[in-house]
Amino acid sequence: MFGINLKQYNQFLTINERNKIFLRKNSSEGRAIADSKYRTKKILTEAEVGVPKLIKRFRSWAEVEKFNWEELDGNFVIKPVAGYGGDGIIIIRKSLKSKSLKVESGEIKFQLMNGEKMTVEDLKGHCREILSGKYSLHGIQDGVIVEERIKIHPMFLSLTKSGTPDIRVIVYNKVPVMAMFRIPTAKSGGKANLQQGAMGLGIDLATGITTFGVEGKGDLISKIYDIGKKKLIKVNGIKIPMWKEILETAVKCQKAIPGLGFLGVDVVLDKDKGPVVLEVNARPGLSIQICNKAGLKYRMEKVGDIEVRSIDHAVTLCKYLFGEGFFEKVEQKEKITTVEPIEIIKVKIPKGFKPEMQKSPVLKKGKHRVVEVRAKIDTGAFRSSIDRTLANKLGLLSDGKVLYYRNYRSSLGKHRDRPVVGVTFWLNGKKVMTAVNVADRSKLRTKFLLGRKDLGGFLVSAKTLLPAGGGHLPLKKGEAPKLLKNK
């Protein structure tokens, strides 16, 4: 209809669906925690998630007056507890002790990030404004928190002049399902909020490399300005440092606040401390799907019924399930590699595992240890499968490696509960990271079956004629291939 294939839209999480189905998984208690920066901070600190350190919390004017502002030595932030969209936040860079100037309202003590200078009285006035509810949602009374300033990671500084860029990770059922890198612009007034005009770059969950970009709520962009290099750079291919730690932090947040089944975690990278959680959001926006060019609903359905055992498991899951096929794309541009019906692949052995291999030797490939395995190409199968005994020997069935269990249907009927494991292997020199199901192939000659999911960028060549006995039989020059007849 009108050139639109509605089936393509099934993957997306729509507003109606988010509001009616998924936001109901967030209890009112969970939402109350997310709405109060103070409570979030308290709970996350207990759960040992990195947060900016709290210096002081004010609930009344009297407390603001009583506090000894003089002892603060710069590098702090004043925030409303229930503020939204980054309003009412002031960041103090340093205190000016030696060369203080007298102005009307007292001595100038502090300098803000934007160079503006303030006196203690100014800061108190700002706190009073927050307390009277200037920045809270319905003008209701609010609290103030004073916390340590985050030292933004240098890599982020090259992309924006104003505000703090952060990483929004959407976590569902304790698995990170999508992430984006949010960059404030002059238009958004230094706020990392897409609704106010900030930019968002989609991030590949497996590698932490950016993919596509969006500005505001829906304009696709392909270039952004790099202040360090003083030129426009592509939005894709930016590597986010400490990616694994960021994902782990996001998962920890959901574990700490069980009332929120579906939430967005806003993470900032601190120069010294690593990932630090600024805020959790119980109603994450949906534009993240545009800058990732991927559907949230599809991903959430995939992880919806998986029982996540550990943080490691969650990170492995999102890596193998939602990783982009970068390697494939790069390879494809160079040349199309052909594979024969039977190939030798090199399967990576997990770190710290001692394989009990009798026949095949353990080889080295770069930093990794690999084992050569004979694999049969089967384009009729979607996912690859590996023999249970072999998987066990290679240490792929250990606790952290099994992604989930699924029912599988083969040509022989329904098989129940095959484990699906994350496997890294090299096929003709190309690295493939994928999810592979474990089956009983003990009676078969090849212990590994390569499905079409992992054959992207390869051309399967069936030129070599296989005799009935199996194995390769090279043809002599000039000899016509004999056709096998069915008896």
Next chain:
Amino acid sequence: MITLVLVAGLAAGREIWARSYEPWIDVPLEQVVKDNRVGNWNGLNSLRKASEIAVDRGVGANTIVLLLMLPLVATVVSVLHYVFGFMGYGIFTPTMIAVAFLATGIVEGLVLFGMILATSLFSNVLLRRFKLHFWPARSINLMMITIGTFGLISASTYWRVFDVSRLSVFPMLFMILLTEEFVRTELAKSRKEAKKLMFGTLLLAILGAVIMDIREVQEMVLLYPEMFLFAGILINFAVGNYTGIRLSEIGRFKKAIRKSPKSKSLKV
């Protein structure tokens, strides 16, 4: 924005056409009730019977129609929001503005609203300099709007451009509420968002007003109120359980669809 202008234009055109060419518009709605008497009360026709009695006792048929149509317009607004993706300030503001438009006429209503919004924004800019408390500032703002409305009334009676005989204080208050929402959203979110929501509200209100203004619909509501109520509940239940895509989201997510290699090879 363009849609809004189009819809407003169409609505205004329809209104002018209706005023000039439909002679039966002068037949009062009360007459319709009197011409179509309902039989004895049997439970199912309670509303109809009640409205008939009310009209007989001197309640304006117009009031009853408006009362019965209010949930109908709210239903239309909710369908437009959840299925088509029109955004506005909640459901009550568009409904209220729709009623206001019905009272003033759409063109006059829009002029009035434009005047109120302009005055409001102007007074905000002006009052910011004095750093007053919020409520006194709003109070002065209201004063300016009143003067503006007064000016509008005198100007239009002098030049006879618009029919202001239908102007009353309630539509004005509703529109002030809308400008308040606009100012609040502008502060809380952004001017772009506030504009979008305001135009959405006006659009929804105009559509609602057009539906309420159709004489046939008015008569139908008056004669078969139970049916309308029942249909409204049915539609609202259907919309209330709708979790599918909003039409506006099709455009939004279109950019998020990756071109699969399959479709590429087909083009080549």
